[in-house]
Amino acid sequence: MTAVTGPRAQDARYWLASHRGPILAAALFLAMFAVFVTEHPAGLSGNVVNTAANKGALLALVAVAQTIPVLTAGLDLSVGSVFVMTNCLASTVVTGTPREVGLGVALVVVVGVACGALNGLVVVVGRLQPIIATLATGAMYQGIALWLRPAPGGEIDEDFADFVTGSLGDVIPFSIVVLIAAVVVIWVPYRRSVLGRAAYAIGSSEQAAYMSGVPIARAKFLAYVLAGLFAALAGLLLTCVTYSGEANALLGGSYTLSSIAAVVVGGTSLYGGSGGAIGTIFGAFVLRTIGDLLFVFDIDPLSQPLFLGVVLLISVSLGSFRLLRVKKRLDLYR
Amino acid sequence: MTPLLRMEGISKHYGGVRALEGARLACARGRIHAVLGENGAGKSTLIKVLAGVVQPDAGTIELAGEPIALPDPAAASRAGIVSVFQELSLLPDLSVADNIGIVDPPRMWHRTWGPIDRRAQRRRAEAALARVGAGDIHPLAQVRDLPLSRRQMVEIAKALARDPKLLLLDEATSALTAADVASVFRVLRQLRDDGLAIVFISHRMQEIAELADDCSVYRNGCHVASFPAGSKTSGEIIEMMIGREHESVFPPRPGRASSERPALAVKNLSWAGRLRNIDLEIRPGEVVGLGGLDGQGQRDLLLALFGALTGVTGSVAVHGVPVTLSSPQRTRLPGGGIALIPEDRKTEGLMLPMSVRENLSFAAIDQFSRFGWIDRRAEEAAIASMIRLLGIRADGIDGPVAALSGGNQQKVVIGKWLMTRPQIILLNDPTRGIDVGTKQELYRLLRELADGRAALLFYSTDYDELIGCCDRVLILYDGAIVNVLEGDALTEHNIVASAHNLTAAGAAGAPP
């Protein structure tokens, strides 16, 4: 420990180094959001913030679902389908007496967990590649969504929905509260648990994790289960936003793809082992804010997908600078 | 008193190759037990069996008098057996504290269900680091950012933090600085005095002399002898390690003193601090050996000469013509070029599921193709003659190469390169894991190639081979050539002594 910096400053430096991804994503989001509210004709009104928050929270929850398998160097291409399917389910069961609403919410969550558990079984016990396995289970969940709701429609308890999508005291959007609650109640304990750390260990080096006696099968399984859980929360939130359910395959697909983008923008490595939900959440908000910015700057909304693509392409290509440090060319090849 | 650990009759075969044959090991509480042997003697396999990484084919393991099964590393860990490996078992993306506390971290609120108590974990990590004398490592640093020597200290601290009953150290000090070694040894002695049993592998004879209480010597997978440290001289120990059972027959060396222009001339070659100012010359018809302990830069040198490294400085000339080896493609030179028989034939030499034909003709495919179209007739003719030349025993050429024995696979790798008619052949431990008969054939082949005016640079971990095959042997230590042995000076004693960076006299005469 050098005398100049002192132990505390040194701790901070290491903390910064290991949280660079989320911090950059957060800074990027805050900058973009600041520009957004100053340029927005209505300014920082509760309404503007609330709309932005609801859109961002939806993607953020799906992206957090994606993050956890990615940490284990896996992938879940079914998060979008689970999201759509739980949306369809919620538009059927979350209605009636408060008791029935409560049970309905519980059922939606349980179904999400079950989908995640099936993914986990196929990947851990079936030893299939996560990409192809979740692509296939995703088709199944999409089918179930269609079965639940062949045509768009359904309903959700309006009081519940208005409460979830409203704002606390017209200032703090409740969807943000839901998001923060999910992080505090699920993500933080998970991150601090042995199995949560095992997910990082597996993604970092499955070989070394095995040698160190890390419970690999259990940790991978739990990662997919949690992905199902977060996707279900997102599906529930979507139902509250739209007051209905729709088995929209295109929506599911675009959320799956955007979730991967948010994971990358939020500083989580697709090779696993580093990153986390906090960065992902900011990554999701960054992606959503790009669209909003294009809107306030009066740029043709039709260019929005193009901009999103370019941002994604640039952000994933930035990692290539590490190649300049590789000394053993052989190491570039698998 | 029963020893803490007793292993009896441990055997392990990989395919047709034996790694261990009826090996035994016993060590007592409060003793440091050194395991000695040449490269490939089976020491590491023995340790891996104890760590639960390798499952033996036969044999029993008893811990404190009770038979015990070790199906996986977690089981070994639960039994109190903790190992520090040469290949690091650290998690590069996690912090030092997380690595040290990976298995059984301190928890908040509840012993099994509570979340990880990060403060307690950090304190524990700091204590463990301080104990091994690595207090300079910050517990929040990411392991991937640490240099190799610091990582190894973390690895040792991680092992100690688990409160082992039996500690296994496999070349655990190979990357450490002298100061680190001293402090690690201090801790190990302390642990021994506290009643721990320690099993210790090292190639550095001084370390063994300094630390060990007991020694066991292994050779070719078999236990040779166990004795208290200090009862044998290092000369006697080296004799035991080498053994006198080798009957390898090497083809005669023509022993011509050529003054020809060298086929390969390397001047002042350095790379990333791991190769230092290498000078060497090989004339056509010469076989030059690379010796020394494993991992002293020999493999990197071969890769550098094959264009597989970036940032190599120094100059290389082939038959007097300077060449820039910036990629393997650049080793395709007029008149034949350079060939590399790589280290790991399964991942670097062969495409295992593909056929013998596809593997054999892969590097020389340009010779049989016009505009990318393969002339299968010409290909088959060339393959048939290569199979005859090398005596490859295969069930047809369209079966997968993975179905061949290790020796025949290695012949396919060599054949693949001979088909390109190289002028310079770099060989990276080509006889590892193949049977004695095939080895003899390979020795003959190397000499034939040399007689055909190729220049060979031959790295082997088997000293016998270096002596039998090579005209000259360069000994590497820490990335530099520390000695050149030829003629009468080319003996096992001298190789072992130079490899350990001892003087020849010291190895023979000094007491352990």
Next chain:
Amino acid sequence: MTARVLAGRIDRALAAAIGCIVVLLVAGALYDRNFLSADYLLQQLQVASFLGIIATGVMLVVLLGHIDLSIPWVVTIGGMMSTAAAGHQGWAGALAIPFAIACGLGIGIANGIGVAYLRVPSMIFTLATNAIAQGLMVVHTSGFAPQDHATPAMHFLAVERSILGIPNAVWVWAAIGAATVVLLGRTRFGRRIYAIGNSERAVFLSRVNVRLVVVACFAISGACSAFAGVLLAGYSTKAYQAMGDPYLLPAIAAVVLGGTSILGGRGSYLGTIAGVVLVTLLQSILSIVQMPEAGRQVIYGAVVILMLLVYGRSAKVVS
């Protein structure tokens, strides 16, 4: 020994796929007599040929051990660029098909550069180019359905039956398929594709320019997808938004069900043909029995998982 198992797996996959095809044919015939009529089967083959052309490119990429997720919008680009060029008079209209294929080729090359030179995981890089392709097409069409129509040449290739009453699309697929079989089996390039999928390191150490091979495969994949888009636009006389979306999962499923390892290095084009036919028949039979879309998706996903569990498992991690 392990290799025998591997070799056995390829055959087993092909045999399993053909077995499933037979079962589907029998089941279809039992349900409806017309199912086995030449006309109906030819129509199935015609539909299969679009998927088959896409799967050809996907297979090459998967053989390398990579994946191409830019299929959906490259297909759409193929359709839209060909119809857009068709709107021009004279030589621009005549060049509609090559122009569309060149666009796909360009995106494929971009994918290849990202994967081979920048070493970005293929999954994420092709995802990004897919998003960019989508963005470009949304800008191009201003979000509306394009008003352009397919050229007569496109219609001819996709719909008409000129020789032996067999749809031209099937002939086109047959030609591409034959070229691929030759490419994979008889050329240096084909050898290198399989070799890279098995061990990139060994190929690099055999003095091969690995990156060039990777770029070429992605380029072919882009060109195949765009060409399939051209045919699809010819088939339905115009291009439309998201016309490629229903082809990503079936193409990957067809390749994998045909016995090509998703990890690369193993697989035969014969298997891919079987996989394409299998997927097409499965889809058609599910629609014939008036299985609702919901059930179709579930059965579809379940069949893929089950078949993979039979022969697509990866090795267990030990030591």
